[in-house]
Amino acid sequence: MTPPTSLQPADEADLQALAETKSGTELQFFDLHTHSNFSDGLPSIDRIEDRCLRDQLSISLTDHNEIRGSVLLNERDRISCLPGIEVGTKEGLEFLVYFGCPGQLEDYYRRAVEPFLLSRFMVRSKVSSIDCLETAKEMGAFVSLAHPFAFGRKSLDFQRASRKTTHTFVEEVVERIDAVELYNGGVPPKVNRRAAAFLESIDKPITVGSDSHRLRTYGSCGVYLNAKPSTDAATLFGTLNNQPVHSTETKAGSVTLTVPIIMLNHTLFFMRSNKHPRWRPK
């Protein structure tokens, strides 16, 4: 049986058949792109844990240039979660960087993110996309290009047209990423359709994530990975390259309500003009 890869809600019978073809494995639903109040989202770690436990949801908490929430979730070990971060680069592209253990995520953060943080901007940093990707590769990460055709600098179209990058920049990025975010719950449908069309032209695995900034939309889309329910990050990390995946549609209206929350958080971050919160020293 061919693994389901459509963007429609999973059919129970299909998923059952898929699970049975892989004896000894189970399908686990994963939202691979979420935010907390450690960056520009609303939910606290406590509330994220309660929601994930209640709905048997696995996540990667991928805060913007920030790892405290993701490391904390792994240390507390109550839910199935994969250490991760969303790195915003100087060109404007954003990468979802996943690791098999929180210690590796901390090492990566210290080396490739923290030295390049901007004091007033949460999402952007001074790290170049190529450096971000090469360090990630060197340190054993799995990297997915987030929302590849989102608004402005986040889009590959923008980067292709930009005079600030070389004419081979996009190809150099694509060469270095492990996967592309096929479906993102925070962008309009046509943006996701562009991502799907783009993926047909390259041979890369996919990821799917809600990009939730509030609890209600956590798990509104995601992938089914062949993994037994587990809180072991290394086990979860090992399933990322498996391709039996399926995503579900994001509930309508979630983007509209989320935008003002994000804008307010970014404005407050800018006005505080504090140094970006630093990760604790070893």
Ligand SMILES: [Fe+2]
């Ligand atoms: Fe995001």
